[in-house]
Amino acid sequence: MTADYDATIIGAGAAGMSAAIYTQRKKLKTLVVSVDVGGQTNLTNHIENYPGYFTDTPGYPSGPMLMKIFQQQMLAVGAKIVSGKVATLERHGDGTDARFTVTLTSGAVYRSRVIILAYGKVPKELGIPGERKFIGNGVSNSTLFDAEKFKGMPVAVIGGGNSGLEGALLCAQYANKVYLVHRRDEFRGDPVTADKVRANDKIELVLSYVPVEVKGNAAVEHLVVENVNDHSKRELAVNGIFVNVGYVVDTEFVKDFVERNDQKEIIVDDHCVTKTPGLFAAGDITSVPYKQTVVSAGMGATAALEAYNYLQRLEGKPTSKADWGV
Secondary structure (H helix, E strand, O other): OEEEEEEEEEOOOHHHHHHHHHHHHOOOOEEEEEOOOOHHHHHOOOOOOOOOOOOOOOOOOOHHHHHHHHHHHHHHOOOEEEEOOEEEEEEEOOHHHOEEEEEEOOOOEEEEEEEEEOOOOEEOOOOOOOOHHHEOOOEEOOHHHHHHHHOOOEEEEEOOOHHHHHHHHHHHOOOOEEEEEEOOOOOOOOHHHHHHHHHOOOEEEEEOEEEEEEEEOOOEEEEEEEEOOOOOEEEEEOOEEEEOOOEEOOOHHHOOOOOEOOOOOEOOOOOOEOOOOOEEEOHHHEOOOOOOHHHHHHHHHHHHHHHHHHHHHHOOOOOOOOOOOO
16 A cells, blocks of 8 residues: 655654655645664764754764754644665656656555655665665664554664663663664673663663564564684574664665765755655755754755745646745
8 A cells, every 4th residue: 555645754863854844834734754864963972063952962863862852843834754774765746647656565555746855874884685675664773763552562772872871771672672783702891881782671681693584473573693713603583673883874775866965965956856856855864064963954954945845846846945034
């Protein structure tokens, strides 16, 4: 079954969620598709350069807190968000009949009149059998967004940096068991955070192991891991798997619709327009040089308003060029 939307936004970082707030306020039925919520801003523990978001309180404000506010505001205006990774993007028809078809790795299909690419750098995949099949249905890149879904269930967290350590601690608040899988026998994250992980009774360290396969039927049931030294294998019974192994630029699935620079970033004009009618891009995925949360948020708003104007022009209606509202 295919669901229809006016605007589909790929990515739920500062750019994507800002775009969703603006498209939804323009009464465009909006879908946000993302493998995580918050993107790169989640990796920042303290923010001092986002206007209107500052305090001297220790530990506040943080990137995850700011992105949680973005998420709450986005949902409050009525945008819908689904967890998943885009496999393919297609465009059919012309003019008012033009539609984009977004197909996720899970097989879910959505149609939309406009698309806003706002996914920045994307979480690295493990590249193992079963991973893509269960993205959005047991495999996740966002403990912030999905940890609570596994309340009372066993989960695995992959990674030894701060995002992996903090993800394991967050999962331990909900899951009845957390396996923290890391390819080395020591962590790359902050020692203080690592000590908290070691002291948590719910967290079992699975060190010097790498994931090799995700198993399950309708949903995730097991994660197979292999020891890097003797190549012995273990099968962990889990319902959720959180992958926290870094980020990369990935624009391959849209390469036929956009122009890219040498870094594979999407080239846009000052209105966030790409070479394909109805397709816009904003934030860190673009060639704009300043990779800052405030810049991404502004670009998301620009892309959303330009997408609205594009649809208005198609239908011969007034645009919002003279709209001075905030």
